[in-house]
Amino acid sequence: MTDTPRRAARKRLEQEIFDVLIIGGGINGAVTAAALSASGVKVALLEQRDFGSGTSQESSNLVWGGIKYLESYEFGLVWELCRSRNELMRHYPGEVSELRFFTNLERGFRKSRWLVYLGALLYWAMGRFKTKPPRLLGKDEIAREEPQVATDRSQGGLEYSDSYLRDNDARFVFNFVMRASRCGAVTVNYVSAVAASLSADKVWHVSAKDETSGEAFAVGAKILINAAGPYVDAFNKLCGVKTVHQHIFSKGVHLIVPRINKSDRVLTFFADDGRLFFAIPMGDCSCIGTTDTRVTDLPAVVTEADRRFILSNINKRLVLAKPLTTSDIIAERCGVRPLVIKGNAKDFAKVEWAHLSRKHIIECHREDAHISIFGGKLTDCLNIGRELVDHVSQLGVKAKLAPRWYGEDSVAYKQDLIAKLKSLPIDDHHWLGEGTIADRLWRLYGHDALSIVESMRRSPDLCTKLIDDQPVLLGEVAYMADYEMIHHLDDLLRRRTRLSLVVPKDKLRDSAVLRKAATLLFRERAEIEWQTYFGPQN
Numbered sequence: 004m005t006d007t008p009r010r011a012a013r014k015r016l017e018q019e020i021f022d023v024l025i026i027g028g029g030i031n032g033a034v035t036a037a038a039l040s041a042s043g044v045k046v047a048l049l050e051q052r053d054f055g056s057g058t059s060q061e062s063s064n065l066v067w068g069g070i071k072y073l074e075s076y077e078f079g080l081v082w083e084l085c086r087s088r089n090e091l092m093r094h095y096p097g098e099v100s101e102l103r104f105f106t107n108l109e110r111g112f113r114k115s116r117w118l119v120y121l122g123a124l125l126y127w128a129m130g131r132f133k134t135k136p137p138r139l140l141g142k143d144e145i146a147r148e149e150p151q152v153a154t155d156r157s158q159g160g161l162e163y164s165d166s167y168l169r170d171n172d173a174r175f176v177f178n179f180v181m182r183a184s185r186c187g188a189v190t191v192n193y194v195s196a197v198a199a200s201l202s203a204d205k206v207w208h209v210s211a212k213d214e215t216s217g218e219a220f221a222v223g224a225k226i227l228i229n230a231a232g233p234y235v236d237a238f239n240k241l242c243g244v245k246t247v248h249q250h251i252f253s254k255g256v257h258l259i260v261p262r263i264n265k266s267d268r269v270l271t272f273f274a275d276d277g278r279l280f281f282a283i284p285m286g287d288c289s290c291i292g293t294t295d296t297r298v299t300d301l302p303a304v305v306t307e308a309d310r311r312f313i314l315s316n317i318n319k320r321l322v323l324a325k326p327l328t329t330s331d332i333i334a335e336r337c338g339v340r341p342l343v344i345k346g347n348a349k350d351f352a353k354v355e356w357a358h359l360s361r362k363h364i365i366e367c368h369r370e371d372a373h374i375s376i377f378g379g380k381l382t383d384c385l386n387i388g389r390e391l392v393d394h395v396s397q398l399g400v401k402a403k404l405a406p407r408w409y410g411e412d413s414v415a416y417k418q419d420l421i422a423k424l425k426s427l428p429i430d431d432h433h434w435l436g437e438g439t440i441a442d443r444l445w446r447l448y449g450h451d452a453l454s455i456v457e458s459m460r461r462s463p464d465l466c467t468k469l470i471d472d473q474p475v476l477l478g479e480v481a482y483m484a485d486y487e488m489i490h491h492l493d494d495l496l497r498r499r500t501r502l503s504l505v506v507p508k509d510k511l512r513d514s515a516v517l518r519k520a521a522t523l524l525f526r527e528r529a530e531i532e533w534q535t536y537f538g539p540q541n
């Protein structure tokens with residue numbers, strides 16, 4: 004995004020009074036902005052860093068019904084999450100893909116494989132039979148179909164279905180931000196809300212700071228929505244708002260390593276702590292995890308103990324030519340799950356972690372026109388969007404939700420895209436975990452992929468890949484420079500694409516095409532951005 008549209012957005016923030024101001028551009032804030040702006044509400048959204056750069060970029064990328072919650076008898080939650088999962092699968096057929104969870108159970112596990120299989124059948128039924136049915140697996144079948152799974156202590160297992168975000172959680176969030184902007188919302192990244200107060204005439208005045216320039220300014224709105232994820236409590240404190248609910252935090256870490264298995268299956272185990280543990284396909288890599296550790300301080304960081312836990316658990320459960328070590332780690336992901344509690348965090352110090360509900364809560368203070376979103380899941384995002392439209396209309400703002408406020412563009416145009424791509428000098432094939440370049444462009448940009456291809460037709464040098472063995476094209480960056488509000492190299496590498504998760508940093512640094520991309524995005528700032536990301540010696 005060039006400076007001019009950003010300046011225009013900034014100006015609007017300062018000059019207009021909005022119906023709703025949303026603090027936080029994670030999944031909860033983004034989906035709320037998309038739903039409200041598609042309901043005719045005048046919306047602004049402030050994100051202190053980049054969109055999706057909080058907890059939302061650290062998830063397991065699963066869109067799932069939460070099979071593990073069956074064990075704690077949270078049938079209502081599973082029923083609802085399965086419904087949400089099915090809805091996302093139906094409306095995002097490219098991005099939200101069904102995949103099989105190939106589960107090995109060790110002898111002595113707390114449940115027999117028959118019981119777990121019965122649970123999977125129940126889960127399938129709760130998912131309204133919208134996925135392939137579960138399959139009971141003998142030890143020999145496991146060894147034959149996924150030979151890297153260690154079966155010496157196996158009692159057999161099962162395979163069941165759920166779905167995942169094929170690209171990237173942060174990109175999924177960003178696409179809701181784009182939707183909101185297209186419907187007229189003013190969505191600005193790198194702007195923090197630093198204080199807020201409600202005036203006597205019932206307008207929220209939020210003090211904001213532009214993190215790119217240090218400038219301070221104020222934004223006014225009739226309703227304030229706090230969607231700051233793990234920082235919801237901290238921001239409420241700044242506003243002087245007292246809530247019944249609060250968050251406590253569970254840290255979750257994933258490590259990304261070169262692809263363990265070539266199939267598109269999630270290898271599923273129970274780790275030493277008895278929790279579900281996955282090796283999830285991520286392009287030509289595998290994302291392994293996760294941990295679940297109580298923390299009180301933010302931001303949470305990856306510790307040596309986290310790495311040891313993940314590597315020792317995966318090594319125990321696989322037969323690899325060489326066990327995985329820290330030198331195999333391409334990238335790390337670390338976030339906190341904001342878990343909702345009612346009351347004081349101290350009262351929950353001894354509560355069994357797994358027994359805390361993962362359901363979101365929306366707390367609406369009518370008299371202050373203030374709403375806080377607690378908890379949530381990527382999977383449940385559409386419900387959050389719809390619920391917020393209801394709350395906002397109950398607070399007196401006219402809001403009528405358009406039926407098609409989410410979902411991928413009609414596939415009718417995808418055929419045009421495939422035909423146009425064929426005429427370009429692009430070496431396309433089926434990329435592991437990605438599909439073809441046409442599939443990928445369609446998932447990420449929808450209908451706009453046609454204009455990206457058109458610009459590549461006009462300038463064939465835009466057909467170059469940023470990194471040789473990754474299907475990301477320079478033409479995409481040219482499009483992003485105009486439309487995707489990129490301020491730093493990390494926005495491109497970690498969130499608009501997932502290159503920094505699947506490509507080692509020195510390989511990124513060596514790419515001349517990536518340098519060209521930085522020039523396209525940052526112009527005279529390119530060298531500074533490059534050095535900030537890769538270090539000054541380069």
Ligand SMILES: Cc1cc2nc3c(=O)[nH]c(=O)nc-3n(C[C@H](O)[C@H](O)[C@H](O)COP(=O)(O)OP(=O)(O)OC[C@H]3O[C@@H](n4cnc5c(N)ncnc54)[C@H](O)[C@@H]3O)c2cc1C
Nearest residue numbers: 027029030031051057058059063065196232255379381382
């Ligand atoms: C390890 C892990 C695995 C998970 N796996 C899954 C999964 O597979 N599937 C699933 O459905 N869910 C999963 N989740 C849950 C899901 O990721 C989170 O519930 C969800 O992303 C939270 O989104 P959010 O918008 O509330 O918070 P965030 O994504 O953290 O967004 C809040 C935003 O507010 C911004 N902000 C804070 N304060 C301010 C301020 N003062 N001014 C401006 N901006 C501000 C932050 O910068 C941040 O970007 C997982 C979570 C974790 C931690």
